[in-house]
Amino acid sequence: MLDWPELESACLSCQKCALAETRHNVVFGDGARNAEVMFIGEGPGEQEDLTGKPFVGKAGKLLDDMLTLIDLDRSKIFIGNTVKCRPPQNRDPLNVEVEACIGYLRNQVALLRPKIIVCLGRIAAMRLIREDFKITKEHGQWFEKAGVQMMAIYHPAALLRDPRKRPETFEDLKVLQAKIREICTHTY
Numbered sequence: 001m002l003d004w005p006e007l008e009s010a011c012l013s014c015q016k017c018a019l020a021e022t023r024h025n026v027v028f029g030d031g032a033r034n035a036e037v038m039f040i041g042e043g044p045g046e047q048e049d050l051t052g053k054p055f056v057g058k059a060g061k062l063l064d065d066m067l068t069l070i071d072l073d074r075s076k077i078f079i080g081n082t083v084k085c086r087p088p089q090n091r092d093p094l095n096v097e098v099e100a101c102i103g104y105l106r107n108q109v110a111l112l113r114p115k116i117i118v119c120l121g122r123i124a125a126m127r128l129i130r131e132d133f134k135i136t137k138e139h140g141q142w143f144e145k146a147g148v149q150m151m152a153i154y155h156p157a158a159l160l161r162d163p164r165k166r167p168e169t170f171e172d173l174k175v176l177q178a179k180i181r182e183i184c185t186h187t188y
């Protein structure tokens with residue numbers, strides 16, 4: 001296991017998959033390196049690729065609003081992705097790409113030892129919770145893995161495409177907020 005500076009520098013110069021050829025910036029992830037709550041998205045989009053920061057485009061703005069709804073300060077959580085380089089045209093990351101990249105995320109989880117992991121969307125949930133995870137049925141439910149409480153909610157990009165999913169997501173966020181109040185010790 002690498003420490004934060006080693007991990008970040010390995011990641012920033014990574015050439016382990018073909019996404020290295022088309023990326024502008026590696027999006028290592030951002031936030032508190034002692035966070036109790038971690039959010040994990042799918043992979044960088046255009047704005048993230050251009051800035052090197054996670055969730056800064058349209059979906060990111062919605063994520064900010066979602067966090068504000070439950071009084072979560074972005075600087076006190078950690079936001080990462082299943083792949084750290086942008087898939088061209090924002091296609092789903094390929095299995096080989098996620099396989100090549102997932103070790104960085106696992107190292108981040110090992111360093112953080114978060115109490116709660118929130119998967120944003122199906123891709124992250126299938127990787128981190130269960131291979132056959134069904135986001136439409138299982139969003140908002142808790143799963144415990146190695147002492148970590150895990151939940152998936154709809155990806156903010158899905159909420160932009162289909163606003164009818166927003167009320168359910170609001171309920172999920174309330175469930176998340178209750179769990180944070182129950183088991184986290186930092187103030188938010």
Ligand code: URA
Nearest residue numbers: 041042043044054055
């Ligand atoms: N969508 C994601 O899944 N991750 C980002 O960082 C931005 C948009």
Ligand code: SF4
Nearest residue numbers: 014017020085100101
């Ligand atoms: Fe390396 Fe991950 Fe980027 Fe592929 S997506 S080049 S594995 S950092």
